[in-house]
Amino acid sequence: MSTPLKVFITGASSGIGLALAAEYARRGAILGLVARRGDALAAFQQAHPQTSVSIYPADVRDAEALASAAQQFIDQYGCPDVVIANAGISRGAVSGRGDLRTFREVMDINYYGMVATFEPFAAAMSAARTGTLVGVASVAGVRGLPGSSAYSASKAAAMKYLEALRVEMRPRGVAVVTIAPGFIRTPMTDHNPYRMPFLMDADRFARKVADAVARKVSFAVFPWQMRVVAMLLHVTPRWLYDRAFEKAPHKPRAED
Secondary structure (H helix, E strand, O other), X not given: OOOOOEEEEEOOOOHHHHHHHHHHHXXXXXXXXXXXXXXXXXXXXXXXXXXXXXXXXXXXXXHHHHHHHHHHHHHHHOOOOEEEEOOOOOOEEOOOOOOHHHHHHHHHHHHHHHHHHHHHHHHHHHXXXXXXXXXXXXXXXXXXXXXXXXXXXXXXXXXXXHHHHHHHHHHHOOEEEEEEEOOEEOOOOOOOOOOOOOOEEHXXXXXXXXXXXXXXXXXXXXXXXXXXXXXXXXXXXXXXXXXXXXXXXXXOEOOO
């Protein structure tokens, strides 16, 4: 009989995080789940009585609370096999419109929250010379999207951080996986007032992510079509990109 996988996930109360929790529950994993909404975590725990689920209501901006949750999980189950830094928000922001608070909030959660999630586990995984750190970035981090400058910047920072971390952790026997979603059907995307090509259901996305993590791929984009889009965006000359996207639909400002 195989030993259950031990998986720790942030942002697990809705959207991608909830879908990942459900997918790993189906695979018989032991789960540690973090989110601000403790009631949603408790509801998931009650809905999965056959799964070992420990819940930790916390905000990823609170590094001490994350460290405490990590230590509780390690004390109870041992070093996790997979840690998924998924917590994230998307807020429209425009420079010169008084949106500094939005910029800071998005960066604090999407980037610093990822660093704070991995920090308590990195030493234990390195000592054990095993484990996988998974960061959920975004195709939006490839180029700066008008109206989503805060989100694009935070995801670009996350992608570069994960790339550096992958190289740092490789000699220590720890894998680092970057997941870059395209458009995934979640509460975060439900209110986007523009067309979302290749929109993928969260459950299908979660299955593909879990498979990619099991293979310890370094970088994965889902749906696959968005990998092609990302590659084309990456090599598009600046003058052409600027001209093509200056009239693109913007995400509504958070303050509006």
